[in-house]
Amino acid sequence: LADLTGHSSEFDNASAIRCRQNDESTFDTEFNADWLNLGIVNGGVVLAVVGRALRERLSQPSGHQDPFAISAHYLAATVPGPAEVRTEVIRRGRSLSTAQAGVWQVNSTGVLTERVRVLGTYGDLDSLGEEFNTTAACPDLIAPQDCISTEGASPEMLSVSGIHRRIDLRLDPTTLGRLGGDGASSSGVSQGWLRLRDGRKPDPLMLLLASDVLPPVTFNLGMQGAPATVHLSVYVRAKPASGWLRLRLRTSNVVGHYVEEDAEIWDSAGRLVLQARHLIQVSTWVGTPPIDGSSAKESGK
Amino acid sequence: LADLTGHSSEFDNASAIRCRQNDESTFDTEFNADWLNLGIVNGGVVLAVVGRALRERLSQPSGHQDPFAISAHYLAATVPGPAEVRTEVIRRGRSLSTAQAGVWQVNSTGVLTERVRVLGTYGDLDSLGEEFNTTAACPDLIAPQDCISTEGASPEMLSVSGIHRRIDLRLDPTTLGRLGGDGASSSGVSQGWLRLRDGRKPDPLMLLLASDVLPPVTFNLGMQGAPATVHLSVYVRAKPASGWLRLRLRTSNVVGHYVEEDAEIWDSAGRLVLQARHLIQVSTWVGTPPIDGSSAKESGK
Numbered sequence: 001l002a003d004l005t006g007h008s009s010e011f012d013n014a015s016a017i018r019c020r021q022n023d024e025s026t027f028d029t030e031f032n033a034d035w036l037n038l039g040i041v042n043g044g045v046v047l048a049v050v051g052r053a054l055r056e057r058l059s060q061p062s063g064h065q066d067p068f069a070i071s072a073h074y075l076a077a078t079v080p081g082p083a084e085v086r087t088e089v090i091r092r093g094r095s096l097s098t099a100q101a102g103v104w105q106v107n108s109t110g111v112l113t114e115r116v117r118v119l120g121t122y123g124d125l126d127s128l129g130e131e132f133n134t135t136a137a138c139p140d141l142i143a144p145q146d147c148i149s150t151e152g153a154s155p156e157m158l159s160v161s162g163i164h165r166r167i168d169l170r171l172d173p174t175t176l177g178r179l180g181g182d183g184a185s186s187s188g189v190s191q192g193w194l195r196l197r198d199g200r201k202p203d204p205l206m207l208l209l210a211s212d213v214l215p216p217v218t219f220n221l222g223m224q225g226a227p228a229t230v231h232l233s234v235y236v237r238a239k240p241a242s243g244w245l246r247l248r249l250r251t252s253n254v255v256g257h258y259v260e261e262d263a264e265i266w267d268s269a270g271r272l273v274l275q276a277r278h279l280i281q282v283s284t285w286v287g288t289p290p291i292d293g294s295s296a297k298e299s300g301k
Numbered sequence: 302l303a304d305l306t307g308h309s310s311e312f313d314n315a316s317a318i319r320c321r322q323n324d325e326s327t328f329d330t331e332f333n334a335d336w337l338n339l340g341i342v343n344g345g346v347v348l349a350v351v352g353r354a355l356r357e358r359l360s361q362p363s364g365h366q367d368p369f370a371i372s373a374h375y376l377a378a379t380v381p382g383p384a385e386v387r388t389e390v391i392r393r394g395r396s397l398s399t400a401q402a403g404v405w406q407v408n409s410t411g412v413l414t415e416r417v418r419v420l421g422t423y424g425d426l427d428s429l430g431e432e433f434n435t436t437a438a439c440p441d442l443i444a445p446q447d448c449i450s451t452e453g454a455s456p457e458m459l460s461v462s463g464i465h466r467r468i469d470l471r472l473d474p475t476t477l478g479r480l481g482g483d484g485a486s487s488s489g490v491s492q493g494w495l496r497l498r499d500g501r502k503p504d505p506l507m508l509l510l511a512s513d514v515l516p517p518v519t520f521n522l523g524m525q526g527a528p529a530t531v532h533l534s535v536y537v538r539a540k541p542a543s544g545w546l547r548l549r550l551r552t553s554n555v556v557g558h559y560v561e562e563d564a565e566i567w568d569s570a571g572r573l574v575l576q577a578r579h580l581i582q583v584s585t586w587v588g589t590p591p592i593d594g595s596s597a598k599e600s601g602k
Binding site for chain 1: 369370372374376377391392394396397399401415418420422428429430432433434435436437489522531532534536538539552553554555556557558559561563573576578580582
C-alpha cells in the first residue's frame with residue numbers, strides 16, 4: 001500500500017488483513033512489535049485492524065464503509081504475532097449495516113483466546129451532506145513545536161512503546177501531570193497533536209488508531225498503576241482533512257480504580273471528526289513499572 | 302416480584318425473563334404494550350431485559366452483577382409480544398466478566414429477526430469502595446412539581462406512548478423546545494426528573510431503563526422527523542440512592558440527521574450514577590407523525 005508520496009504506509013502495513021480463501025468471515029493479521037505501547041499492542045492498532053475487517057464485510061454492496069458507531073470490549077492484552085479476526089454480519093440495512101468481530105490469538109499456554117469483542121455499525125459519511133452543528137470547543141493547544149514529543153521518552157520507555165517511533169504525538173505539557181514538570185495541572189485532561197511520521201494522511205481508519213493513543217488521564221491525575229482500556233465506543237463523525245489532528249481526553253468521573261474518559265478528535269480544518277468514550281481500569285503493575293525500564297507483561301483484567 | 306411497599310413492581314414484571322429449561326443461554330420474555338414509546342417498545346425497557354439476562358449469566362459465581370459497560374446496537378424496532386434473548390458468555394475474569402446478548406422476535410412476515418445486539422461487561426459496584434472524584438455538575442433543575450409531567454401529554458400521544466403512565470417523568474419546560482412554550486431554548490439539552498409510579502426504588506437495572514426515557518434533544522433543537530437510537534453505551538458508576546433521579550441529555554455535535562447525545566443520571570444524594578452516550582438517527586416519519594395522533598409503525602433504519 002502506497003501513500004501519495006509513493007512510500008508504503010507503515011500504518012496500513014501494520015493493520016493489513018488477509019481474507020481467508022473460502023471463508024469470507026475470517027481474516028488473518030500479524031500484530032507488529034513496532035506498534036507496542038507499554039509492552040502490549042496498542043488498543044488503537046487493534047481497533048484499526050478490526051475496523052478494516054468490518055469495512056470489508058459491510059462496504060459491499062451498500063457502500064457502508066465508514067464506522068458510524070463502534071463498541072469494543074477488551075478482554076485481554078493483544079500481543080505481537082499472528083491473530084485472526086472472526087466476523088459476523090448481523091444486519092444489512094438501507095442506511096446502516098451492523099457486524100461483529102472478535103480478535104483471537106494463541107496465548108502463552110497454546111490456547112486460542114479472544115482479545116477483544118467488537119460491534120460496529122457502518123454507514124456512508126459522504127451521504128450526510130455538508131450540514132453540521134457543533135457546539136463543542138476545539139482544544140486550545142500550544143503549537144506542536146512547543147509540545148512534548150513522545151519520541152523523546154526514555155530509551156527504556158521506547159523499548160516497550162515502539163508506537164512512539166511510528167506516530168508523531170506532541171503532548172501538551174500542561175496536561176502531563178507530574179511528568180510535565182512545573183506548570184502542569186491535574187485537570188483530568190490529556191491532549192496533544194497527532195500525525196503519522198511517514199506522511200500517511202488521516203482517514204476514518206487512521207482515526208480509529210488515533211482514538212486510543214493519548215496517555216490516559218490517569219497520568220494527569222497522578223493515579224498509580226497500569227491503565228487498561230475496558231471499553232471504548234467510537235463515533236466517526238466526518239472524514240478528516242489532511243494535516244495535524246488535535247486530540248483531547250477528559251474525565252469528569254473517577255470511581256475507585258475505574259475512570260471514564262471522553263475523547264474528541266479535531267482535524268486541521270477545525271472540524272470535530274471523532275467522539276469516543278472510554279472506560280479505563282487502573283491495575284497494579286505486573287512487575288516493575290515500565291517507566292523504570294522493565295516491560296509490562298500480558299495480563300488479563 | 303414485590304417491592305418494599307408489598308406491591309409487585311410494574312417495571313420488574315415488564316422486564317421479567319424466564320431461562321429455558323436445559324438451555325442456560327436462552328431467555329424468554331414478553332414485551333408489554335403498556336411500555337410503548339411512539340408505538341414501539343421503549344429502548345430502555347429492551348435494555349433492562351437484556352441487562353437482566355446478562356446479569357443472570359455473569360453474577361454467578363463471581364458476583365459480577367452490575368453493568369459496568371453495556372453497548373447496544375439497535376437493529377430494528379422491538380414490538381409488543383414474545384421475544385427471546387440469546388446470550389453467550391465471552392469471558393469470566395477476576396474483576397470483570399463479559400457476555401453478549403441478542404433480542405429476537407418473529408416479525409410481521411413470520412421471520413425470526415434480531416432487534417438489538419448487546420455486549421456487556423459486568424463487575425461488582427460494591428467492590429469499588431467509597432472513593433470517587435466527580436467534576437461533572439449535577440443538572441440545575443426546577444422542582445418536580447414545577448416541571449411538565451409527561452402523563453399530561455395528549456390522549457393521542459399517550460395512546461402510542463403508554464410508558465408515560467408507568468414512569469413519573471417531569472420535564473424541564475425550558476428544554477422542551479417549541480413544545481415548552483415561551484421561555485424554551487434550543488440549547489441541545491433535554492432534562493428532567495424520573496421515578497417509577499409504583500414506588501419501585503432505583504437500582505442498576507432501573508438505571509438501564511432510565512438511560513433511554515428522556516425525549517431526545519432533537520425535539521429541543523426543533524429537528525423534524527422520527528428519532529431512533531442507533532447505538533447506546535452505558536456505564537453504571539454507582540448504586541443509586543432512593544428517591545427522584547435527575548436525568549440530562551446534551552448534544553455537542555449534530556451531523557446531517559445523526560445526533561450524538563451525552564446522558565447523565567444523578568441520584569437523590571447528588572451522586573453521578575450513570576454515564577451514557579447515544580447516537581440518534583432522525584428519519585422521516587412513517588405515516589402521520591404521532592404527535593398528530595397516528596401511531597408509529599415498525600420500521601428498520
